[in-house]
């Protein structure tokens with residue numbers, strides 16, 4: 001009778017060997033917060049679990065040459081508490097601090113969110129706004145890098161094969177930027193809030209001129225995948241932060257979400273949600289400028 005197989009690769013070469021044997025009944029185990037609930041308390045016989053937490057070297061959280069590397073085993077708790085992330089990439093720290101409960105944040109990691117490819121996955125939009133790439137290991141030990149839009153393709157759909165694992169993400173950190181993440185959601189408990197809509201704002205800001213010089217704006221949970229809002233970004237370029245700009249930006253984002261929900265009455269609240277979220281978030285990111 002087939003039993004459950006539990007693999008504990010100790011390094012990348014052992015992980016690659018496990019990946020080479022992976023089939024349709026093989027699952028990579030990160031924090032397990034998405035995967036294990038799917039089994040409803042019983043892992044089916046014939047399943048192979050590959051535990052990534054035993055792989056050495058996947059717990060790196062470090063910046064070198066203007067790039068932040070977050071290994072696959074770095075939990076949300078570590079991201080949310082890291083002084084560099086909090087200072088340089090507030091949107092990432094805010095997202096991490098807002099995932100689930102403390103127990104979830106102590107276990108869950110970014111790659112599980114990307115591989116799960118839920119429209120409500122908070123990390124996807126933030127990583128897209130930060131222009132992150134995912135580093136992916138194949139069964140022959142080679143690696144490839146994919147941007148977030150190249151990796152996350154649709155609801156529960158990614159560019160990963162069964163025989164690939166995300167080793168971590170890399171985020172360029174080109175000097176100081178202003179950023180923020182917010183979400184609105186429904187949940188009976190504060191700890192279990194699946195986003196109805198989420199928003200990430202990332203701005204390059206010329207502090208002496210008082211003007212925005214780059215903008216990346218990503219809306220999440222309003223379509224099968226998170227998406228950038230180029231017209232909203234253009235609106236901000238060269239502009240001084242102001243209540244008028246916040247209003248115009250929130251109107252533009254509302255129009256985006258109205259279009260992306262495609263008239264679905266179940267989602268009729270989302271355009272209103274994103275408007276309020278955008279106003280709040282913009283004021284928060286530029287709190288010292290109003």
Ligand SMILES: Cc1cc2nc3c(=O)[nH]c(=O)nc-3n(C[C@H](O)[C@H](O)[C@H](O)COP(=O)(O)OP(=O)(O)OC[C@H]3O[C@@H](n4cnc5c(N)ncnc54)[C@H](O)[C@@H]3O)c2cc1C
Nearest residue numbers: 028030031032033034035099100109111112113115122166
């Ligand atoms: C109570 C609760 C609250 C939650 N709240 C939120 C929330 O607020 N926001 C949010 O976005 N999510 C939330 N989640 C979902 C979940 O915690 C996140 O998606 C988390 O990032 C998943 O990471 P993990 O390491 O636990 O992944 P796992 O559960 O280990 O894996 C998830 C999927 O990804 C695959 N996978 C894991 N690691 C890798 C890898 N390195 N390479 C390739 N594939 C991999 C697994 O095989 C599996 O298919 C919540 C879940 C629970 C149970």
